[in-house]
Amino acid sequence: MKKRLGVLVSGRGTNLQALINAGKKKDYPAEVVVVISDNPNAYAITRAQKANIPVYVIQREDYKTKKEYEEKIKEVLMSYKVDLVVLAGYMRIVGKTLLSAFPMKIINIHPSLLPSFPGLNAQKQAWEHGVKFSGCTVHFVDEGVDTGPIIGQKVVPVYDHDTPESLAEKILKKEHKLLVEVVKKLFTENYRLEGRRVIFLKDKEDERR
Ligand code: GRF
Secondary structure (H helix, E strand, O other): OOEEEEEEEEOOOOOHHHHHHHHHOOOOOEEEEEEEEOOOOOOHHHHHOOOOEEEEEHHHHHHHHHHHHHHHHHHHHOOOOOOEEEEEOOOOOOOOHHHHHHOOEEEEEEEOOOOOOOOOOHHHHHHHHHHOOEEEEEEEOOOOOOOOOOEEEEEEEEOOOOOOHHHHHHHHHHHHHHHHHHHHHHHHOOEEEOOOOOEEEEHHHHHHO
């Protein structure tokens, strides 16, 4: 039985698409079973519909408090019995309600090598800073903004001729690979948290060989 992914989105949904595509493969350990968007105009909604995946639009402005809004999201995720929640371009900060309902079971993809350049427009921040390498990070979500324990990263070089747009494009391609790889790793390898370091036990065995 495949593990069940709930994906939260706000926008175009290319990372969602990468997970949908991976989930269709026989040997991939997980599949997207539900998509939740806080934005009724997100193209990610169309992607979910095309793949026949149930999609719910849950808008913050329809609820008085963040707690009530997240209770609704929690209810939907629980009803689909998700094993992991993936934030794939979800533009809101996750609050206590969701964090405590899914402890260490919410991951986020961010387009920089954290802890550098958290927050919005990370690719442009990195480009403006003049870094020679950037990339993407998948991390567990905690109460901060892009601060949780890092699970995986991929690096891309930044060349003089790069623009914020070309850099974002290169990073996005790596994001799709990284997200699919990390989700697989979480379901096929043992891991534990040491301080804020995510240690994969298989990696440790490899080191000893
Ligand atoms: C990605 O760059 C992701 O890292 C960031 O938001 C963007 C979402 O892109 N959190 P998409 O909606 O998956 O195409």
